[in-house]
Ligand code: HEC
Ligand code: HEC
């Protein structure tokens with residue numbers, strides 16, 4: 001069979017390649033948000049330079065080998081009717097030694113810098129001033145972000161200061177993910193049960209695109225994030241702002257939305273980790289939500305709880321993106337997300353598990369109010385903050401207790417009604433239990449374990465709450 005006849009004529013055959021050309025060229029555009037050529041930090045820089053070094057060696061090899069091949073084809077082609085065999089050079093020791101030695105030398109030239117860079121970039125960052133530690137935990141399909149020692153927790157957007165080394169300590173809560181910020185550093189796989197470290201530094205400011213680079217399930221391609229590199233002062237301002245209380249809600253929609261949020265969304269999302277105990281307990285809370293999800297997995301739909309670890313939404317209105325770095329945060333996009341998260345991100349766990357979606361109970365008014373509330377979730381201005389709380393806060397014991405209940409993260413696990421979240425609903429607790437039991441349940445959660453719940457309450461309340469705060473809390477709980 002003549003292959004040539006099966007294919008279109010030569011000129012239109014090459015037309016097939018046309019659409020591929022821009023795609024191939026676009027990959028080289030340094031300005032592209034995820035280009036590994038336009039680097040913005042020393043780690044990615046070194047890696048790109050190594051790539052280019054190897055690339056030029058490969059180009060030289062290609063040109064020499066193909067050149068020799070083409071030269072031989074033309075120079076020694078069969079001419080006229082001379083059918084005799086040319087000189088045979090089989091068994092030429094000198095030639096064979098040479099073309100064995102040359103590849104060995106080339107591979108050594110490639111291996112030396114490669115191995116050196118692998119070792120240089122492994123482990124902690126170089127000793128160049130203070131290092132910022134950030135903990136990242138990968139979830140299907142979003143990123144939990146914690147600044148240990150700073151009492152700041154957030155999700156999907158990672159702020160870093162320009163010019164300072166950052167050391168990421170990474171875990172996975174479920175399957176293998178891979179953390180990749182192309183302009184700052186190469187990929188690092190995150191394997192469940194293992195701790196991975198990755199150091200990087202941004203030499204210039206910007207919103208760097210990040211992406212999970214290891215197939216991790218249905219919404220993998222939409223598991224993105226951003227790294228926002230800013231001047232050290234701006235970074236410090238951001239850290240401080242994350243520890244300030246939220247500004248007062250202004251619009252009626254937002255005020256109504258807050259209640260809709262508490263009833264429908266608060267079982268998974270925290271918005272109150274701007275105060276130290278809440279931030280410190282967020283990891284434990286999320287771990288508890290994760291194990292509740294695992295316990296639930298094989299239950300019938302109707303028996304599943306309304307729980308899975310979810311992105312922290314404290315001061316959410318200050319974020320730039322939504323849906324794990326997927327689309328920009330605007331009110332319209334947020335309305336679309338809340339109305340049907342699957343519209344934007346197929347397979348996400350919120351749509352799958354949250355009761356309002358399973359039972360289809362959100363009205364369009366709820367959605368509008370929720371969006372208004374989340375858009376208004378911003379910290380108060382720096383100069384509007386009252387003196388730090390010295391334990392002599394005003395109000396009655398019950399009022400102080402209520403605010404401690406929120407700020408310590410209790411409300412993330414307990415409703416004040418009778419519905420169970422990660423922990424039992426606390427309405428009517430005083431009718432069931434005495435003060436000592438309540439006190440012991442808070443400071444020593446292992447002491448009594450309520451039937452049907454696993455003991456996931458963090459052990460740190462005994463240390464983080466003063467005895468006054470504890471008394472106020474108990475006074476408050478008894479009013480429920
Ligand atoms: C069952 C737990 C659960 C409930 C209940 C829940 N969510 Fe979510 N939510 C999630 C998870 C999980 C994600 C992450 C989805 C993803 O990106 O894959 C998420 C993501 C979000 C995000 C995007 C966050 C980000 O950083 O990009 C917003 C906003 C949000 N939820 C709002 C809400 C609102 C409003 C409600 C109440 C109607 C709600 N959620 C109820 C689990 C929940
Ligand atoms: C990480 C989730 C979590 C957080 C945060 C949390 N709890 Fe709990 N709590 C639980 C769970 C689960 C139980 C039931 C199992 C047990 O007793 O350990 C429980 C039990 C209790 C009980 C006993 C309830 C009963 O019906 O017998 C009280 C009281 C209580 N918690 C108060 C608090 C207070 C106050 C805070 C905040 C300072 C708090 N919890 C923070 C998960 C949490």
Ligand SMILES: [Cu+2]
Pocket residue numbers: 138141176177178212213214215216220223
């Ligand atoms: Cu992933």
